[in-house]
Amino acid sequence: MAAVGRRTVIAGTLTSVAAAAVASANALSAPVVRPRDAAAVRDGERITVCIPARDEAARLPHLLRDLMAQRTRSQLTVLILDDESSDDTAEAALAVVGDDPRFDVLHGRTRAGIDDAGMGKSLACIDLGTRALATTDPTVVVFLDADVRLHPDALDAAAASMRDLGAAFLSPWPGEVAVTAVERLVQPLLSWSWSVTLLVRAANSGRRPSMGVANGQFLVVDAAAYRDVGGHECTRFAVADDLALVRHVRRHGFSTAVAYGGRVASCRMYTDAAQVRAGHAKWLWSQFGGAAGTLAVSAVATAIWVIPPAALVVGGPMRRWGAVGYAAGVVSRLAARRAEGSGDTFARDVVTSALHPLSIAAGTALLASSDRGRRQGTLVWKSRVLDTRR
Numbered sequence: 430m431a432a433v434g435r436r437t438v439i440a441g442t443l444t445s446v447a448a449a450a451v452a453s454a455n456a457l458s459a460p461v462v463r464p465r466d467a468a469a470v471r472d473g474e475r476i477t478v479c480i481p482a483r484d485e486a487a488r489l490p491h492l493l494r495d496l497m498a499q500r501t502r503s504q505l506t507v508l509i510l511d512d513e514s515s516d517d518t519a520e521a522a523l524a525v526v527g528d529d530p531r532f533d534v535l536h537g538r539t540r541a542g543i544d545d546a547g548m549g550k551s552l553a554c555i556d557l558g559t560r561a562l563a564t565t566d567p568t569v570v571v572f573l574d575a576d577v578r579l580h581p582d583a584l585d586a587a588a589a590s591m592r593d594l595g596a597a598f599l600s601p602w603p604g605e606v607a608v609t610a611v612e613r614l615v616q617p618l619l620s621w622s623w624s625v626t627l628l629v630r631a632a633n634s635g636r637r638p639s640m641g642v643a644n645g646q647f648l649v650v651d652a653a654a655y656r657d658v659g660g661h662e663c664t665r666f667a668v669a670d671d672l673a674l675v676r677h678v679r680r681h682g683f684s685t686a687v688a689y690g691g692r693v694a695s696c697r698m699y700t701d702a703a704q705v706r707a708g709h710a711k712w713l714w715s716q717f718g719g720a721a722g723t724l725a726v727s728a729v730a731t732a733i734w735v736i737p738p739a740a741l742v743v744g745g746p747m748r749r750w751g752a753v754g755y756a757a758g759v760v761s762r763l764a765a766r767r768a769e770g771s772g773d774t775f776a777r778d779v780v781t782s783a784l785h786p787l788s789i790a791a792g793t794a795l796l797a798s799s800d801r802g803r804r805q806g807t808l809v810w811k812s813r814v815l816d817t818r819r
Contacts (some may be wrong), residue, residue, distance in 0.1 A: 476504070519536055738754065
């Protein structure tokens with residue numbers, strides 16, 4: 430039994446070191462969207478921004494002010510869909526944009542006879558994307574969540590970066606704002622998860638659907654490619670609509686890319702533990718093929734990033750291996766966080782990264798909770814019960 434424990438610690442440590450090397454390589458070489466990129470935006474670019482908004486009266490106005498302050502050389506149109514909100518989302522939007530002709534606030538579904546089968550956000554994006562293509566003649570379609578904040582050069586910089594990368598689809602990953610203790614434990618895991626598992630430049634240059642990475646908070650798509658793949662229709666029943674879309678785009682032979690985008694965009698997704706739990710529970714279950722896959726992923730993550738640090742705490746002959754494994758986990762977390770474009774100080778990111786084993790434990794707990802909710806049919810987001818039977 431002791432031999433099994435030693436082998437587990439050594440294997441976990443070696444894998445953690447490899448993951449730290451991948452994260453460090455990405456921090457040095459992966460694409461980064463920067464404000465200065467805006468200067469390279471193409472002449473004649475026409476950008477249509479689509480914002481699905483449900484119960485976002487408090488956060489949407491901040492994004493709309495950021496959009497109104499864009500220093501863009503592109504022709505800009507913004508479509509905001511009040512997705513059957515129970516608050517004053519539409520009124521809050523109108524109070525900000527007033528009679529600005531670039532902004533159009535839409536109420537409910539805009540297409541007559543739209544099929545209501547599917548996930549709420551996906552249906553809103555299907556509707557917005559269809560309207561964008563039909564009425565605004567865009568060259569670039571951008572999807573933004575209402576809780577995103579933008580640098581004044583964000584849109585032109587993102588569009589220019591997509592063109593420069595030769596991609597038809599770009600996900601400029603926003604810097605995840607984490608304030609409370611639970612947020613700081615969990616939210617940085619999002620960009621960390623792909624930063625330690627993919628060599629980003631190689632993944633961006635390929636077409637394999639499983640290598641596609643996207644964050645639906647901020648998506649930038651070439652309008653012609655978006656039309657060719659049928660828009661968001663492929664996401665109708667997807668709880669992770671962003672991943673469904675990027676994989677669909679790749680299956681159609683188009684290039685997609687992910688880039689660190691925290692220098693031009695940020696997002697605070699959740700504000701307390703209950704939101705963190707519900708927000709991640711709604712989609713995590715869909716990523717690993719059911720309970721068996723969830724259990725396998727949890728076991729592997731624990732073996733790599735929890736067991737070696739535990740050996741450090743317990744002591745004994747494996748303590749040195751445990752120290753190396755723990756340090757490698759901290760390095761991978763810190764490298765990914767700083768590359769993302771964290772708004773935190775370096776010292777604060779070091780402290781949060783030092784808690785990486787606890788983050789992995791929290792992440793595995795969220796995985797288990799998500800799969801349990803799927804099986805019991807109890808997953809709810811923004812007052813909508815999620816259909817997890819498909």
